Amino acid sequence: MFRSTWLSLTNDSVLVSNDLGEYAILPSQVTEALTAGRLSSDHPRYRDLLAKGFVNRPERGGQGLERSVAHTRKASAWQGPSLHIFVVTLRCDHACAYCQVSRASLAATGKDMSIEHANLAVERVFESPSQSLTIEFQGGEPALRFDLIRHIIETVETRNRTEGRSINFSMVSTLHQLGEAELEFCRDHSIHISTSIDGPPAVHNAQRHNPSKDAWERTTRQLDYARSIVGHQGVVAMPTITRTALAMPKEIVDTYVDLGFASIFLRPISPYGFALKTRKAIGYDMEAYIAFYAEALDYILALNAAGVEIVESYSAILLRHIFTPFGSNYVDLRSPAGAGLGVLVYNYDGQVYPADEARMAAETGDARFALGTVNDTLDQLLGSGTMRWLATGAVAETLPGCSDCAFVPFCGADPVYHATAQGDPIGNRATSEFCQKHTGLFKILFEHIGRADPDTLRTFQAWAFQRPRQDIHLTGFAEA
């Protein structure tokens, strides 16, 4: 069984893929012959398609190997939640245009996580069977409660002396509240810091409002300071792409290059958590984002070819899904979906959600997403009615619009998005922005693969296999 999707290459090319994660780019008449079961065994592509499992040979050997490839690609599904997000406070020092509901004012009360809830959440973390755990601190601005972060990390580390898990810490922060003591703690406990930089100073300041109205200056000053303590690679950043940013892909990328970042994650504005009125001002159609992304990616690829190594992080994730036979460690794009199975969010109020977007939806009054509270055991949370409801839209291969899409082996399901945007976890791919985004990005990447420019393939392999570009040998063929 295989799936096919048209690509826009110079000839009439079709991408075919199967559940082994194998793919091929074929002229349409070859795909038609393959579909009809009349591809001649002396056709030049016949052996390629036989080897990749597109031509069925019922008596074939290696079926055990095929089962184990399929199993490996889905292994993350039963490893247990690995990403545990602690929303230690909803208060924030910034009031960004695109973030209205997942923040509260600095002076707000009742928006911080209690120490009791934090301790219970740590219990839930260790109930996960996952051998590797990432604990991420979010907000609001989590650094406003660095005391609580310190407590949680020390509790986790003490507990882990007997648990022996592999644990990573990360924190999403504006950087503004991090002083010497906090940064030294980050360094000593290997907390990866992720911050937001929206582009050149004018764009950043227009979108990210801080009380002293000098967000860019303070952020970049703090970036230098943080790097001086935690090391240059200890801080990563990502922009939120707003309507203003759509017109300036090069300027945004250049900002990241100038600031010395090794990567950029070109994230579209989240459909969650801001009022419709705001959306009209700064939002856009997904089609516009895809056009922006294609242009930005071309520019990034040109930079890499010219020796400026910068990774576009989302392409890197998608390319790992395309190029490797292994499962994804990225919880936001997998099938079965990462919601709950891969991620748990412990909110400041003790509620537990299956995704960051779910707690944002809850802030807008959509009460369908809580799995329970930190008082519930992991089994209770994952056995909740909410999880069973989300599970109806969690397996991409079974969803209408996904089940026959050639990108599905490399894509994922997002039942939380579809439930918030379209009413139910299954959703409708014809009008889904999640689907528009991913089919758009996969088309861009597969068309690059189909064109097989050696410099691009070298960059793509460096990203997919997470190696320096100069370590990648040029190949004269694409796996297509």
Added chain:
Amino acid sequence: MTLGLANSTHAKVDGVDDIRILKLLSVEEAAITYLHPYWTLTQCEGGWVGTQSEGGIAISDVRDPAVLAPGNVIRLRSGASVVTVLWRRGARTNTLFATERCNSLCLMCSQPPRVVDDDWRVAEMLDIIPLVDKAEAHLGITGGEPTLLGDGLTKVLDACRRELPETKLHVLTNGRNFRMPNDAANWIAAGGQMTTWAVPLYADVPDIHDEVVVAPGAFDETLDGLYELARNGARVELRVVLHALTVPRLRQLSAFIYRRLPFVDHVALMGLEPMGFAKGNRDRLWIDPADYVDVLSDAVAFLANRSVNVSLYNLPLCVLPRHLWPFARQSISEWKNNFPQTCGPCVVKAHCAGFFASAGPAWRSRNIQTISLGDFTHAMA
């Protein structure tokens, strides 16, 4: 012409009934050895001698004395003047020969199989293994197809693990018999963590692989065998012999290996050894390496980029583009390795795999050349 030591020599042999497996010792070693005198000969003026109580075996008038050195394990037969070295101290590669029988009949087999009853080799290997130096780093087991020994192979592996716990074993097998889960589990358990199973795979599709090994169904059986090897946690090396039938799909094979067999520890891409069946099949097999280095570069790059450990065997450096040199290994056993006269002044000769002694002019690439220091300064400029 330089050629490594031969594996046998003639000599005057006395005192042997039937067949004896013996270890040669220096006088100093003989004084402190843990081995029973039954198993040893000691170096003496003009040859090697055993104790009178063990039959008074003696070797004298050795035609090529360099072949026999302290530490070596040898075979003597009554009434024969041949002394065969079965294990050589200090050799780059030592192998135990498991059987002449094989269930494949590869077009390029350098060791053509014979239908013989050679189960006696199990007993011989069990004699040799305790005589091998405990410090031996690597020991190969080859054939023929070693799994045709059945439980005999398990016994040999058990003996290696017991007698040579620090030695890494390298077993050449076509993998087909590993498709049987119980046998596979027994062999893999006996081999343990120190054993690498080296399995040939010649294509990503059945018809080409089966054509090369001259055994219908072999591709499917090998894949099922590889699955059992992986499932039992065995260390696996894949071997691809490069010739006119395997080169055309080498790129696709490298993709197949990474996608379907990501558990393999090592992939060896090997130049052809012009011995045995290969000689008679030259017309079907020969392709000048100069005509496949582009395909080879792509396959190596594909695997190396994915962090698959890949090596090139049996290919002289002068036929390889410079970027492939880091992957090239000196893989040819000393006793069949040589360099033609023209290699004399070559500056990379000491790092080069060189040639099979059996490779006549018809088997040499048009690109063979002497590399001078000037070539380097030119290339680096």
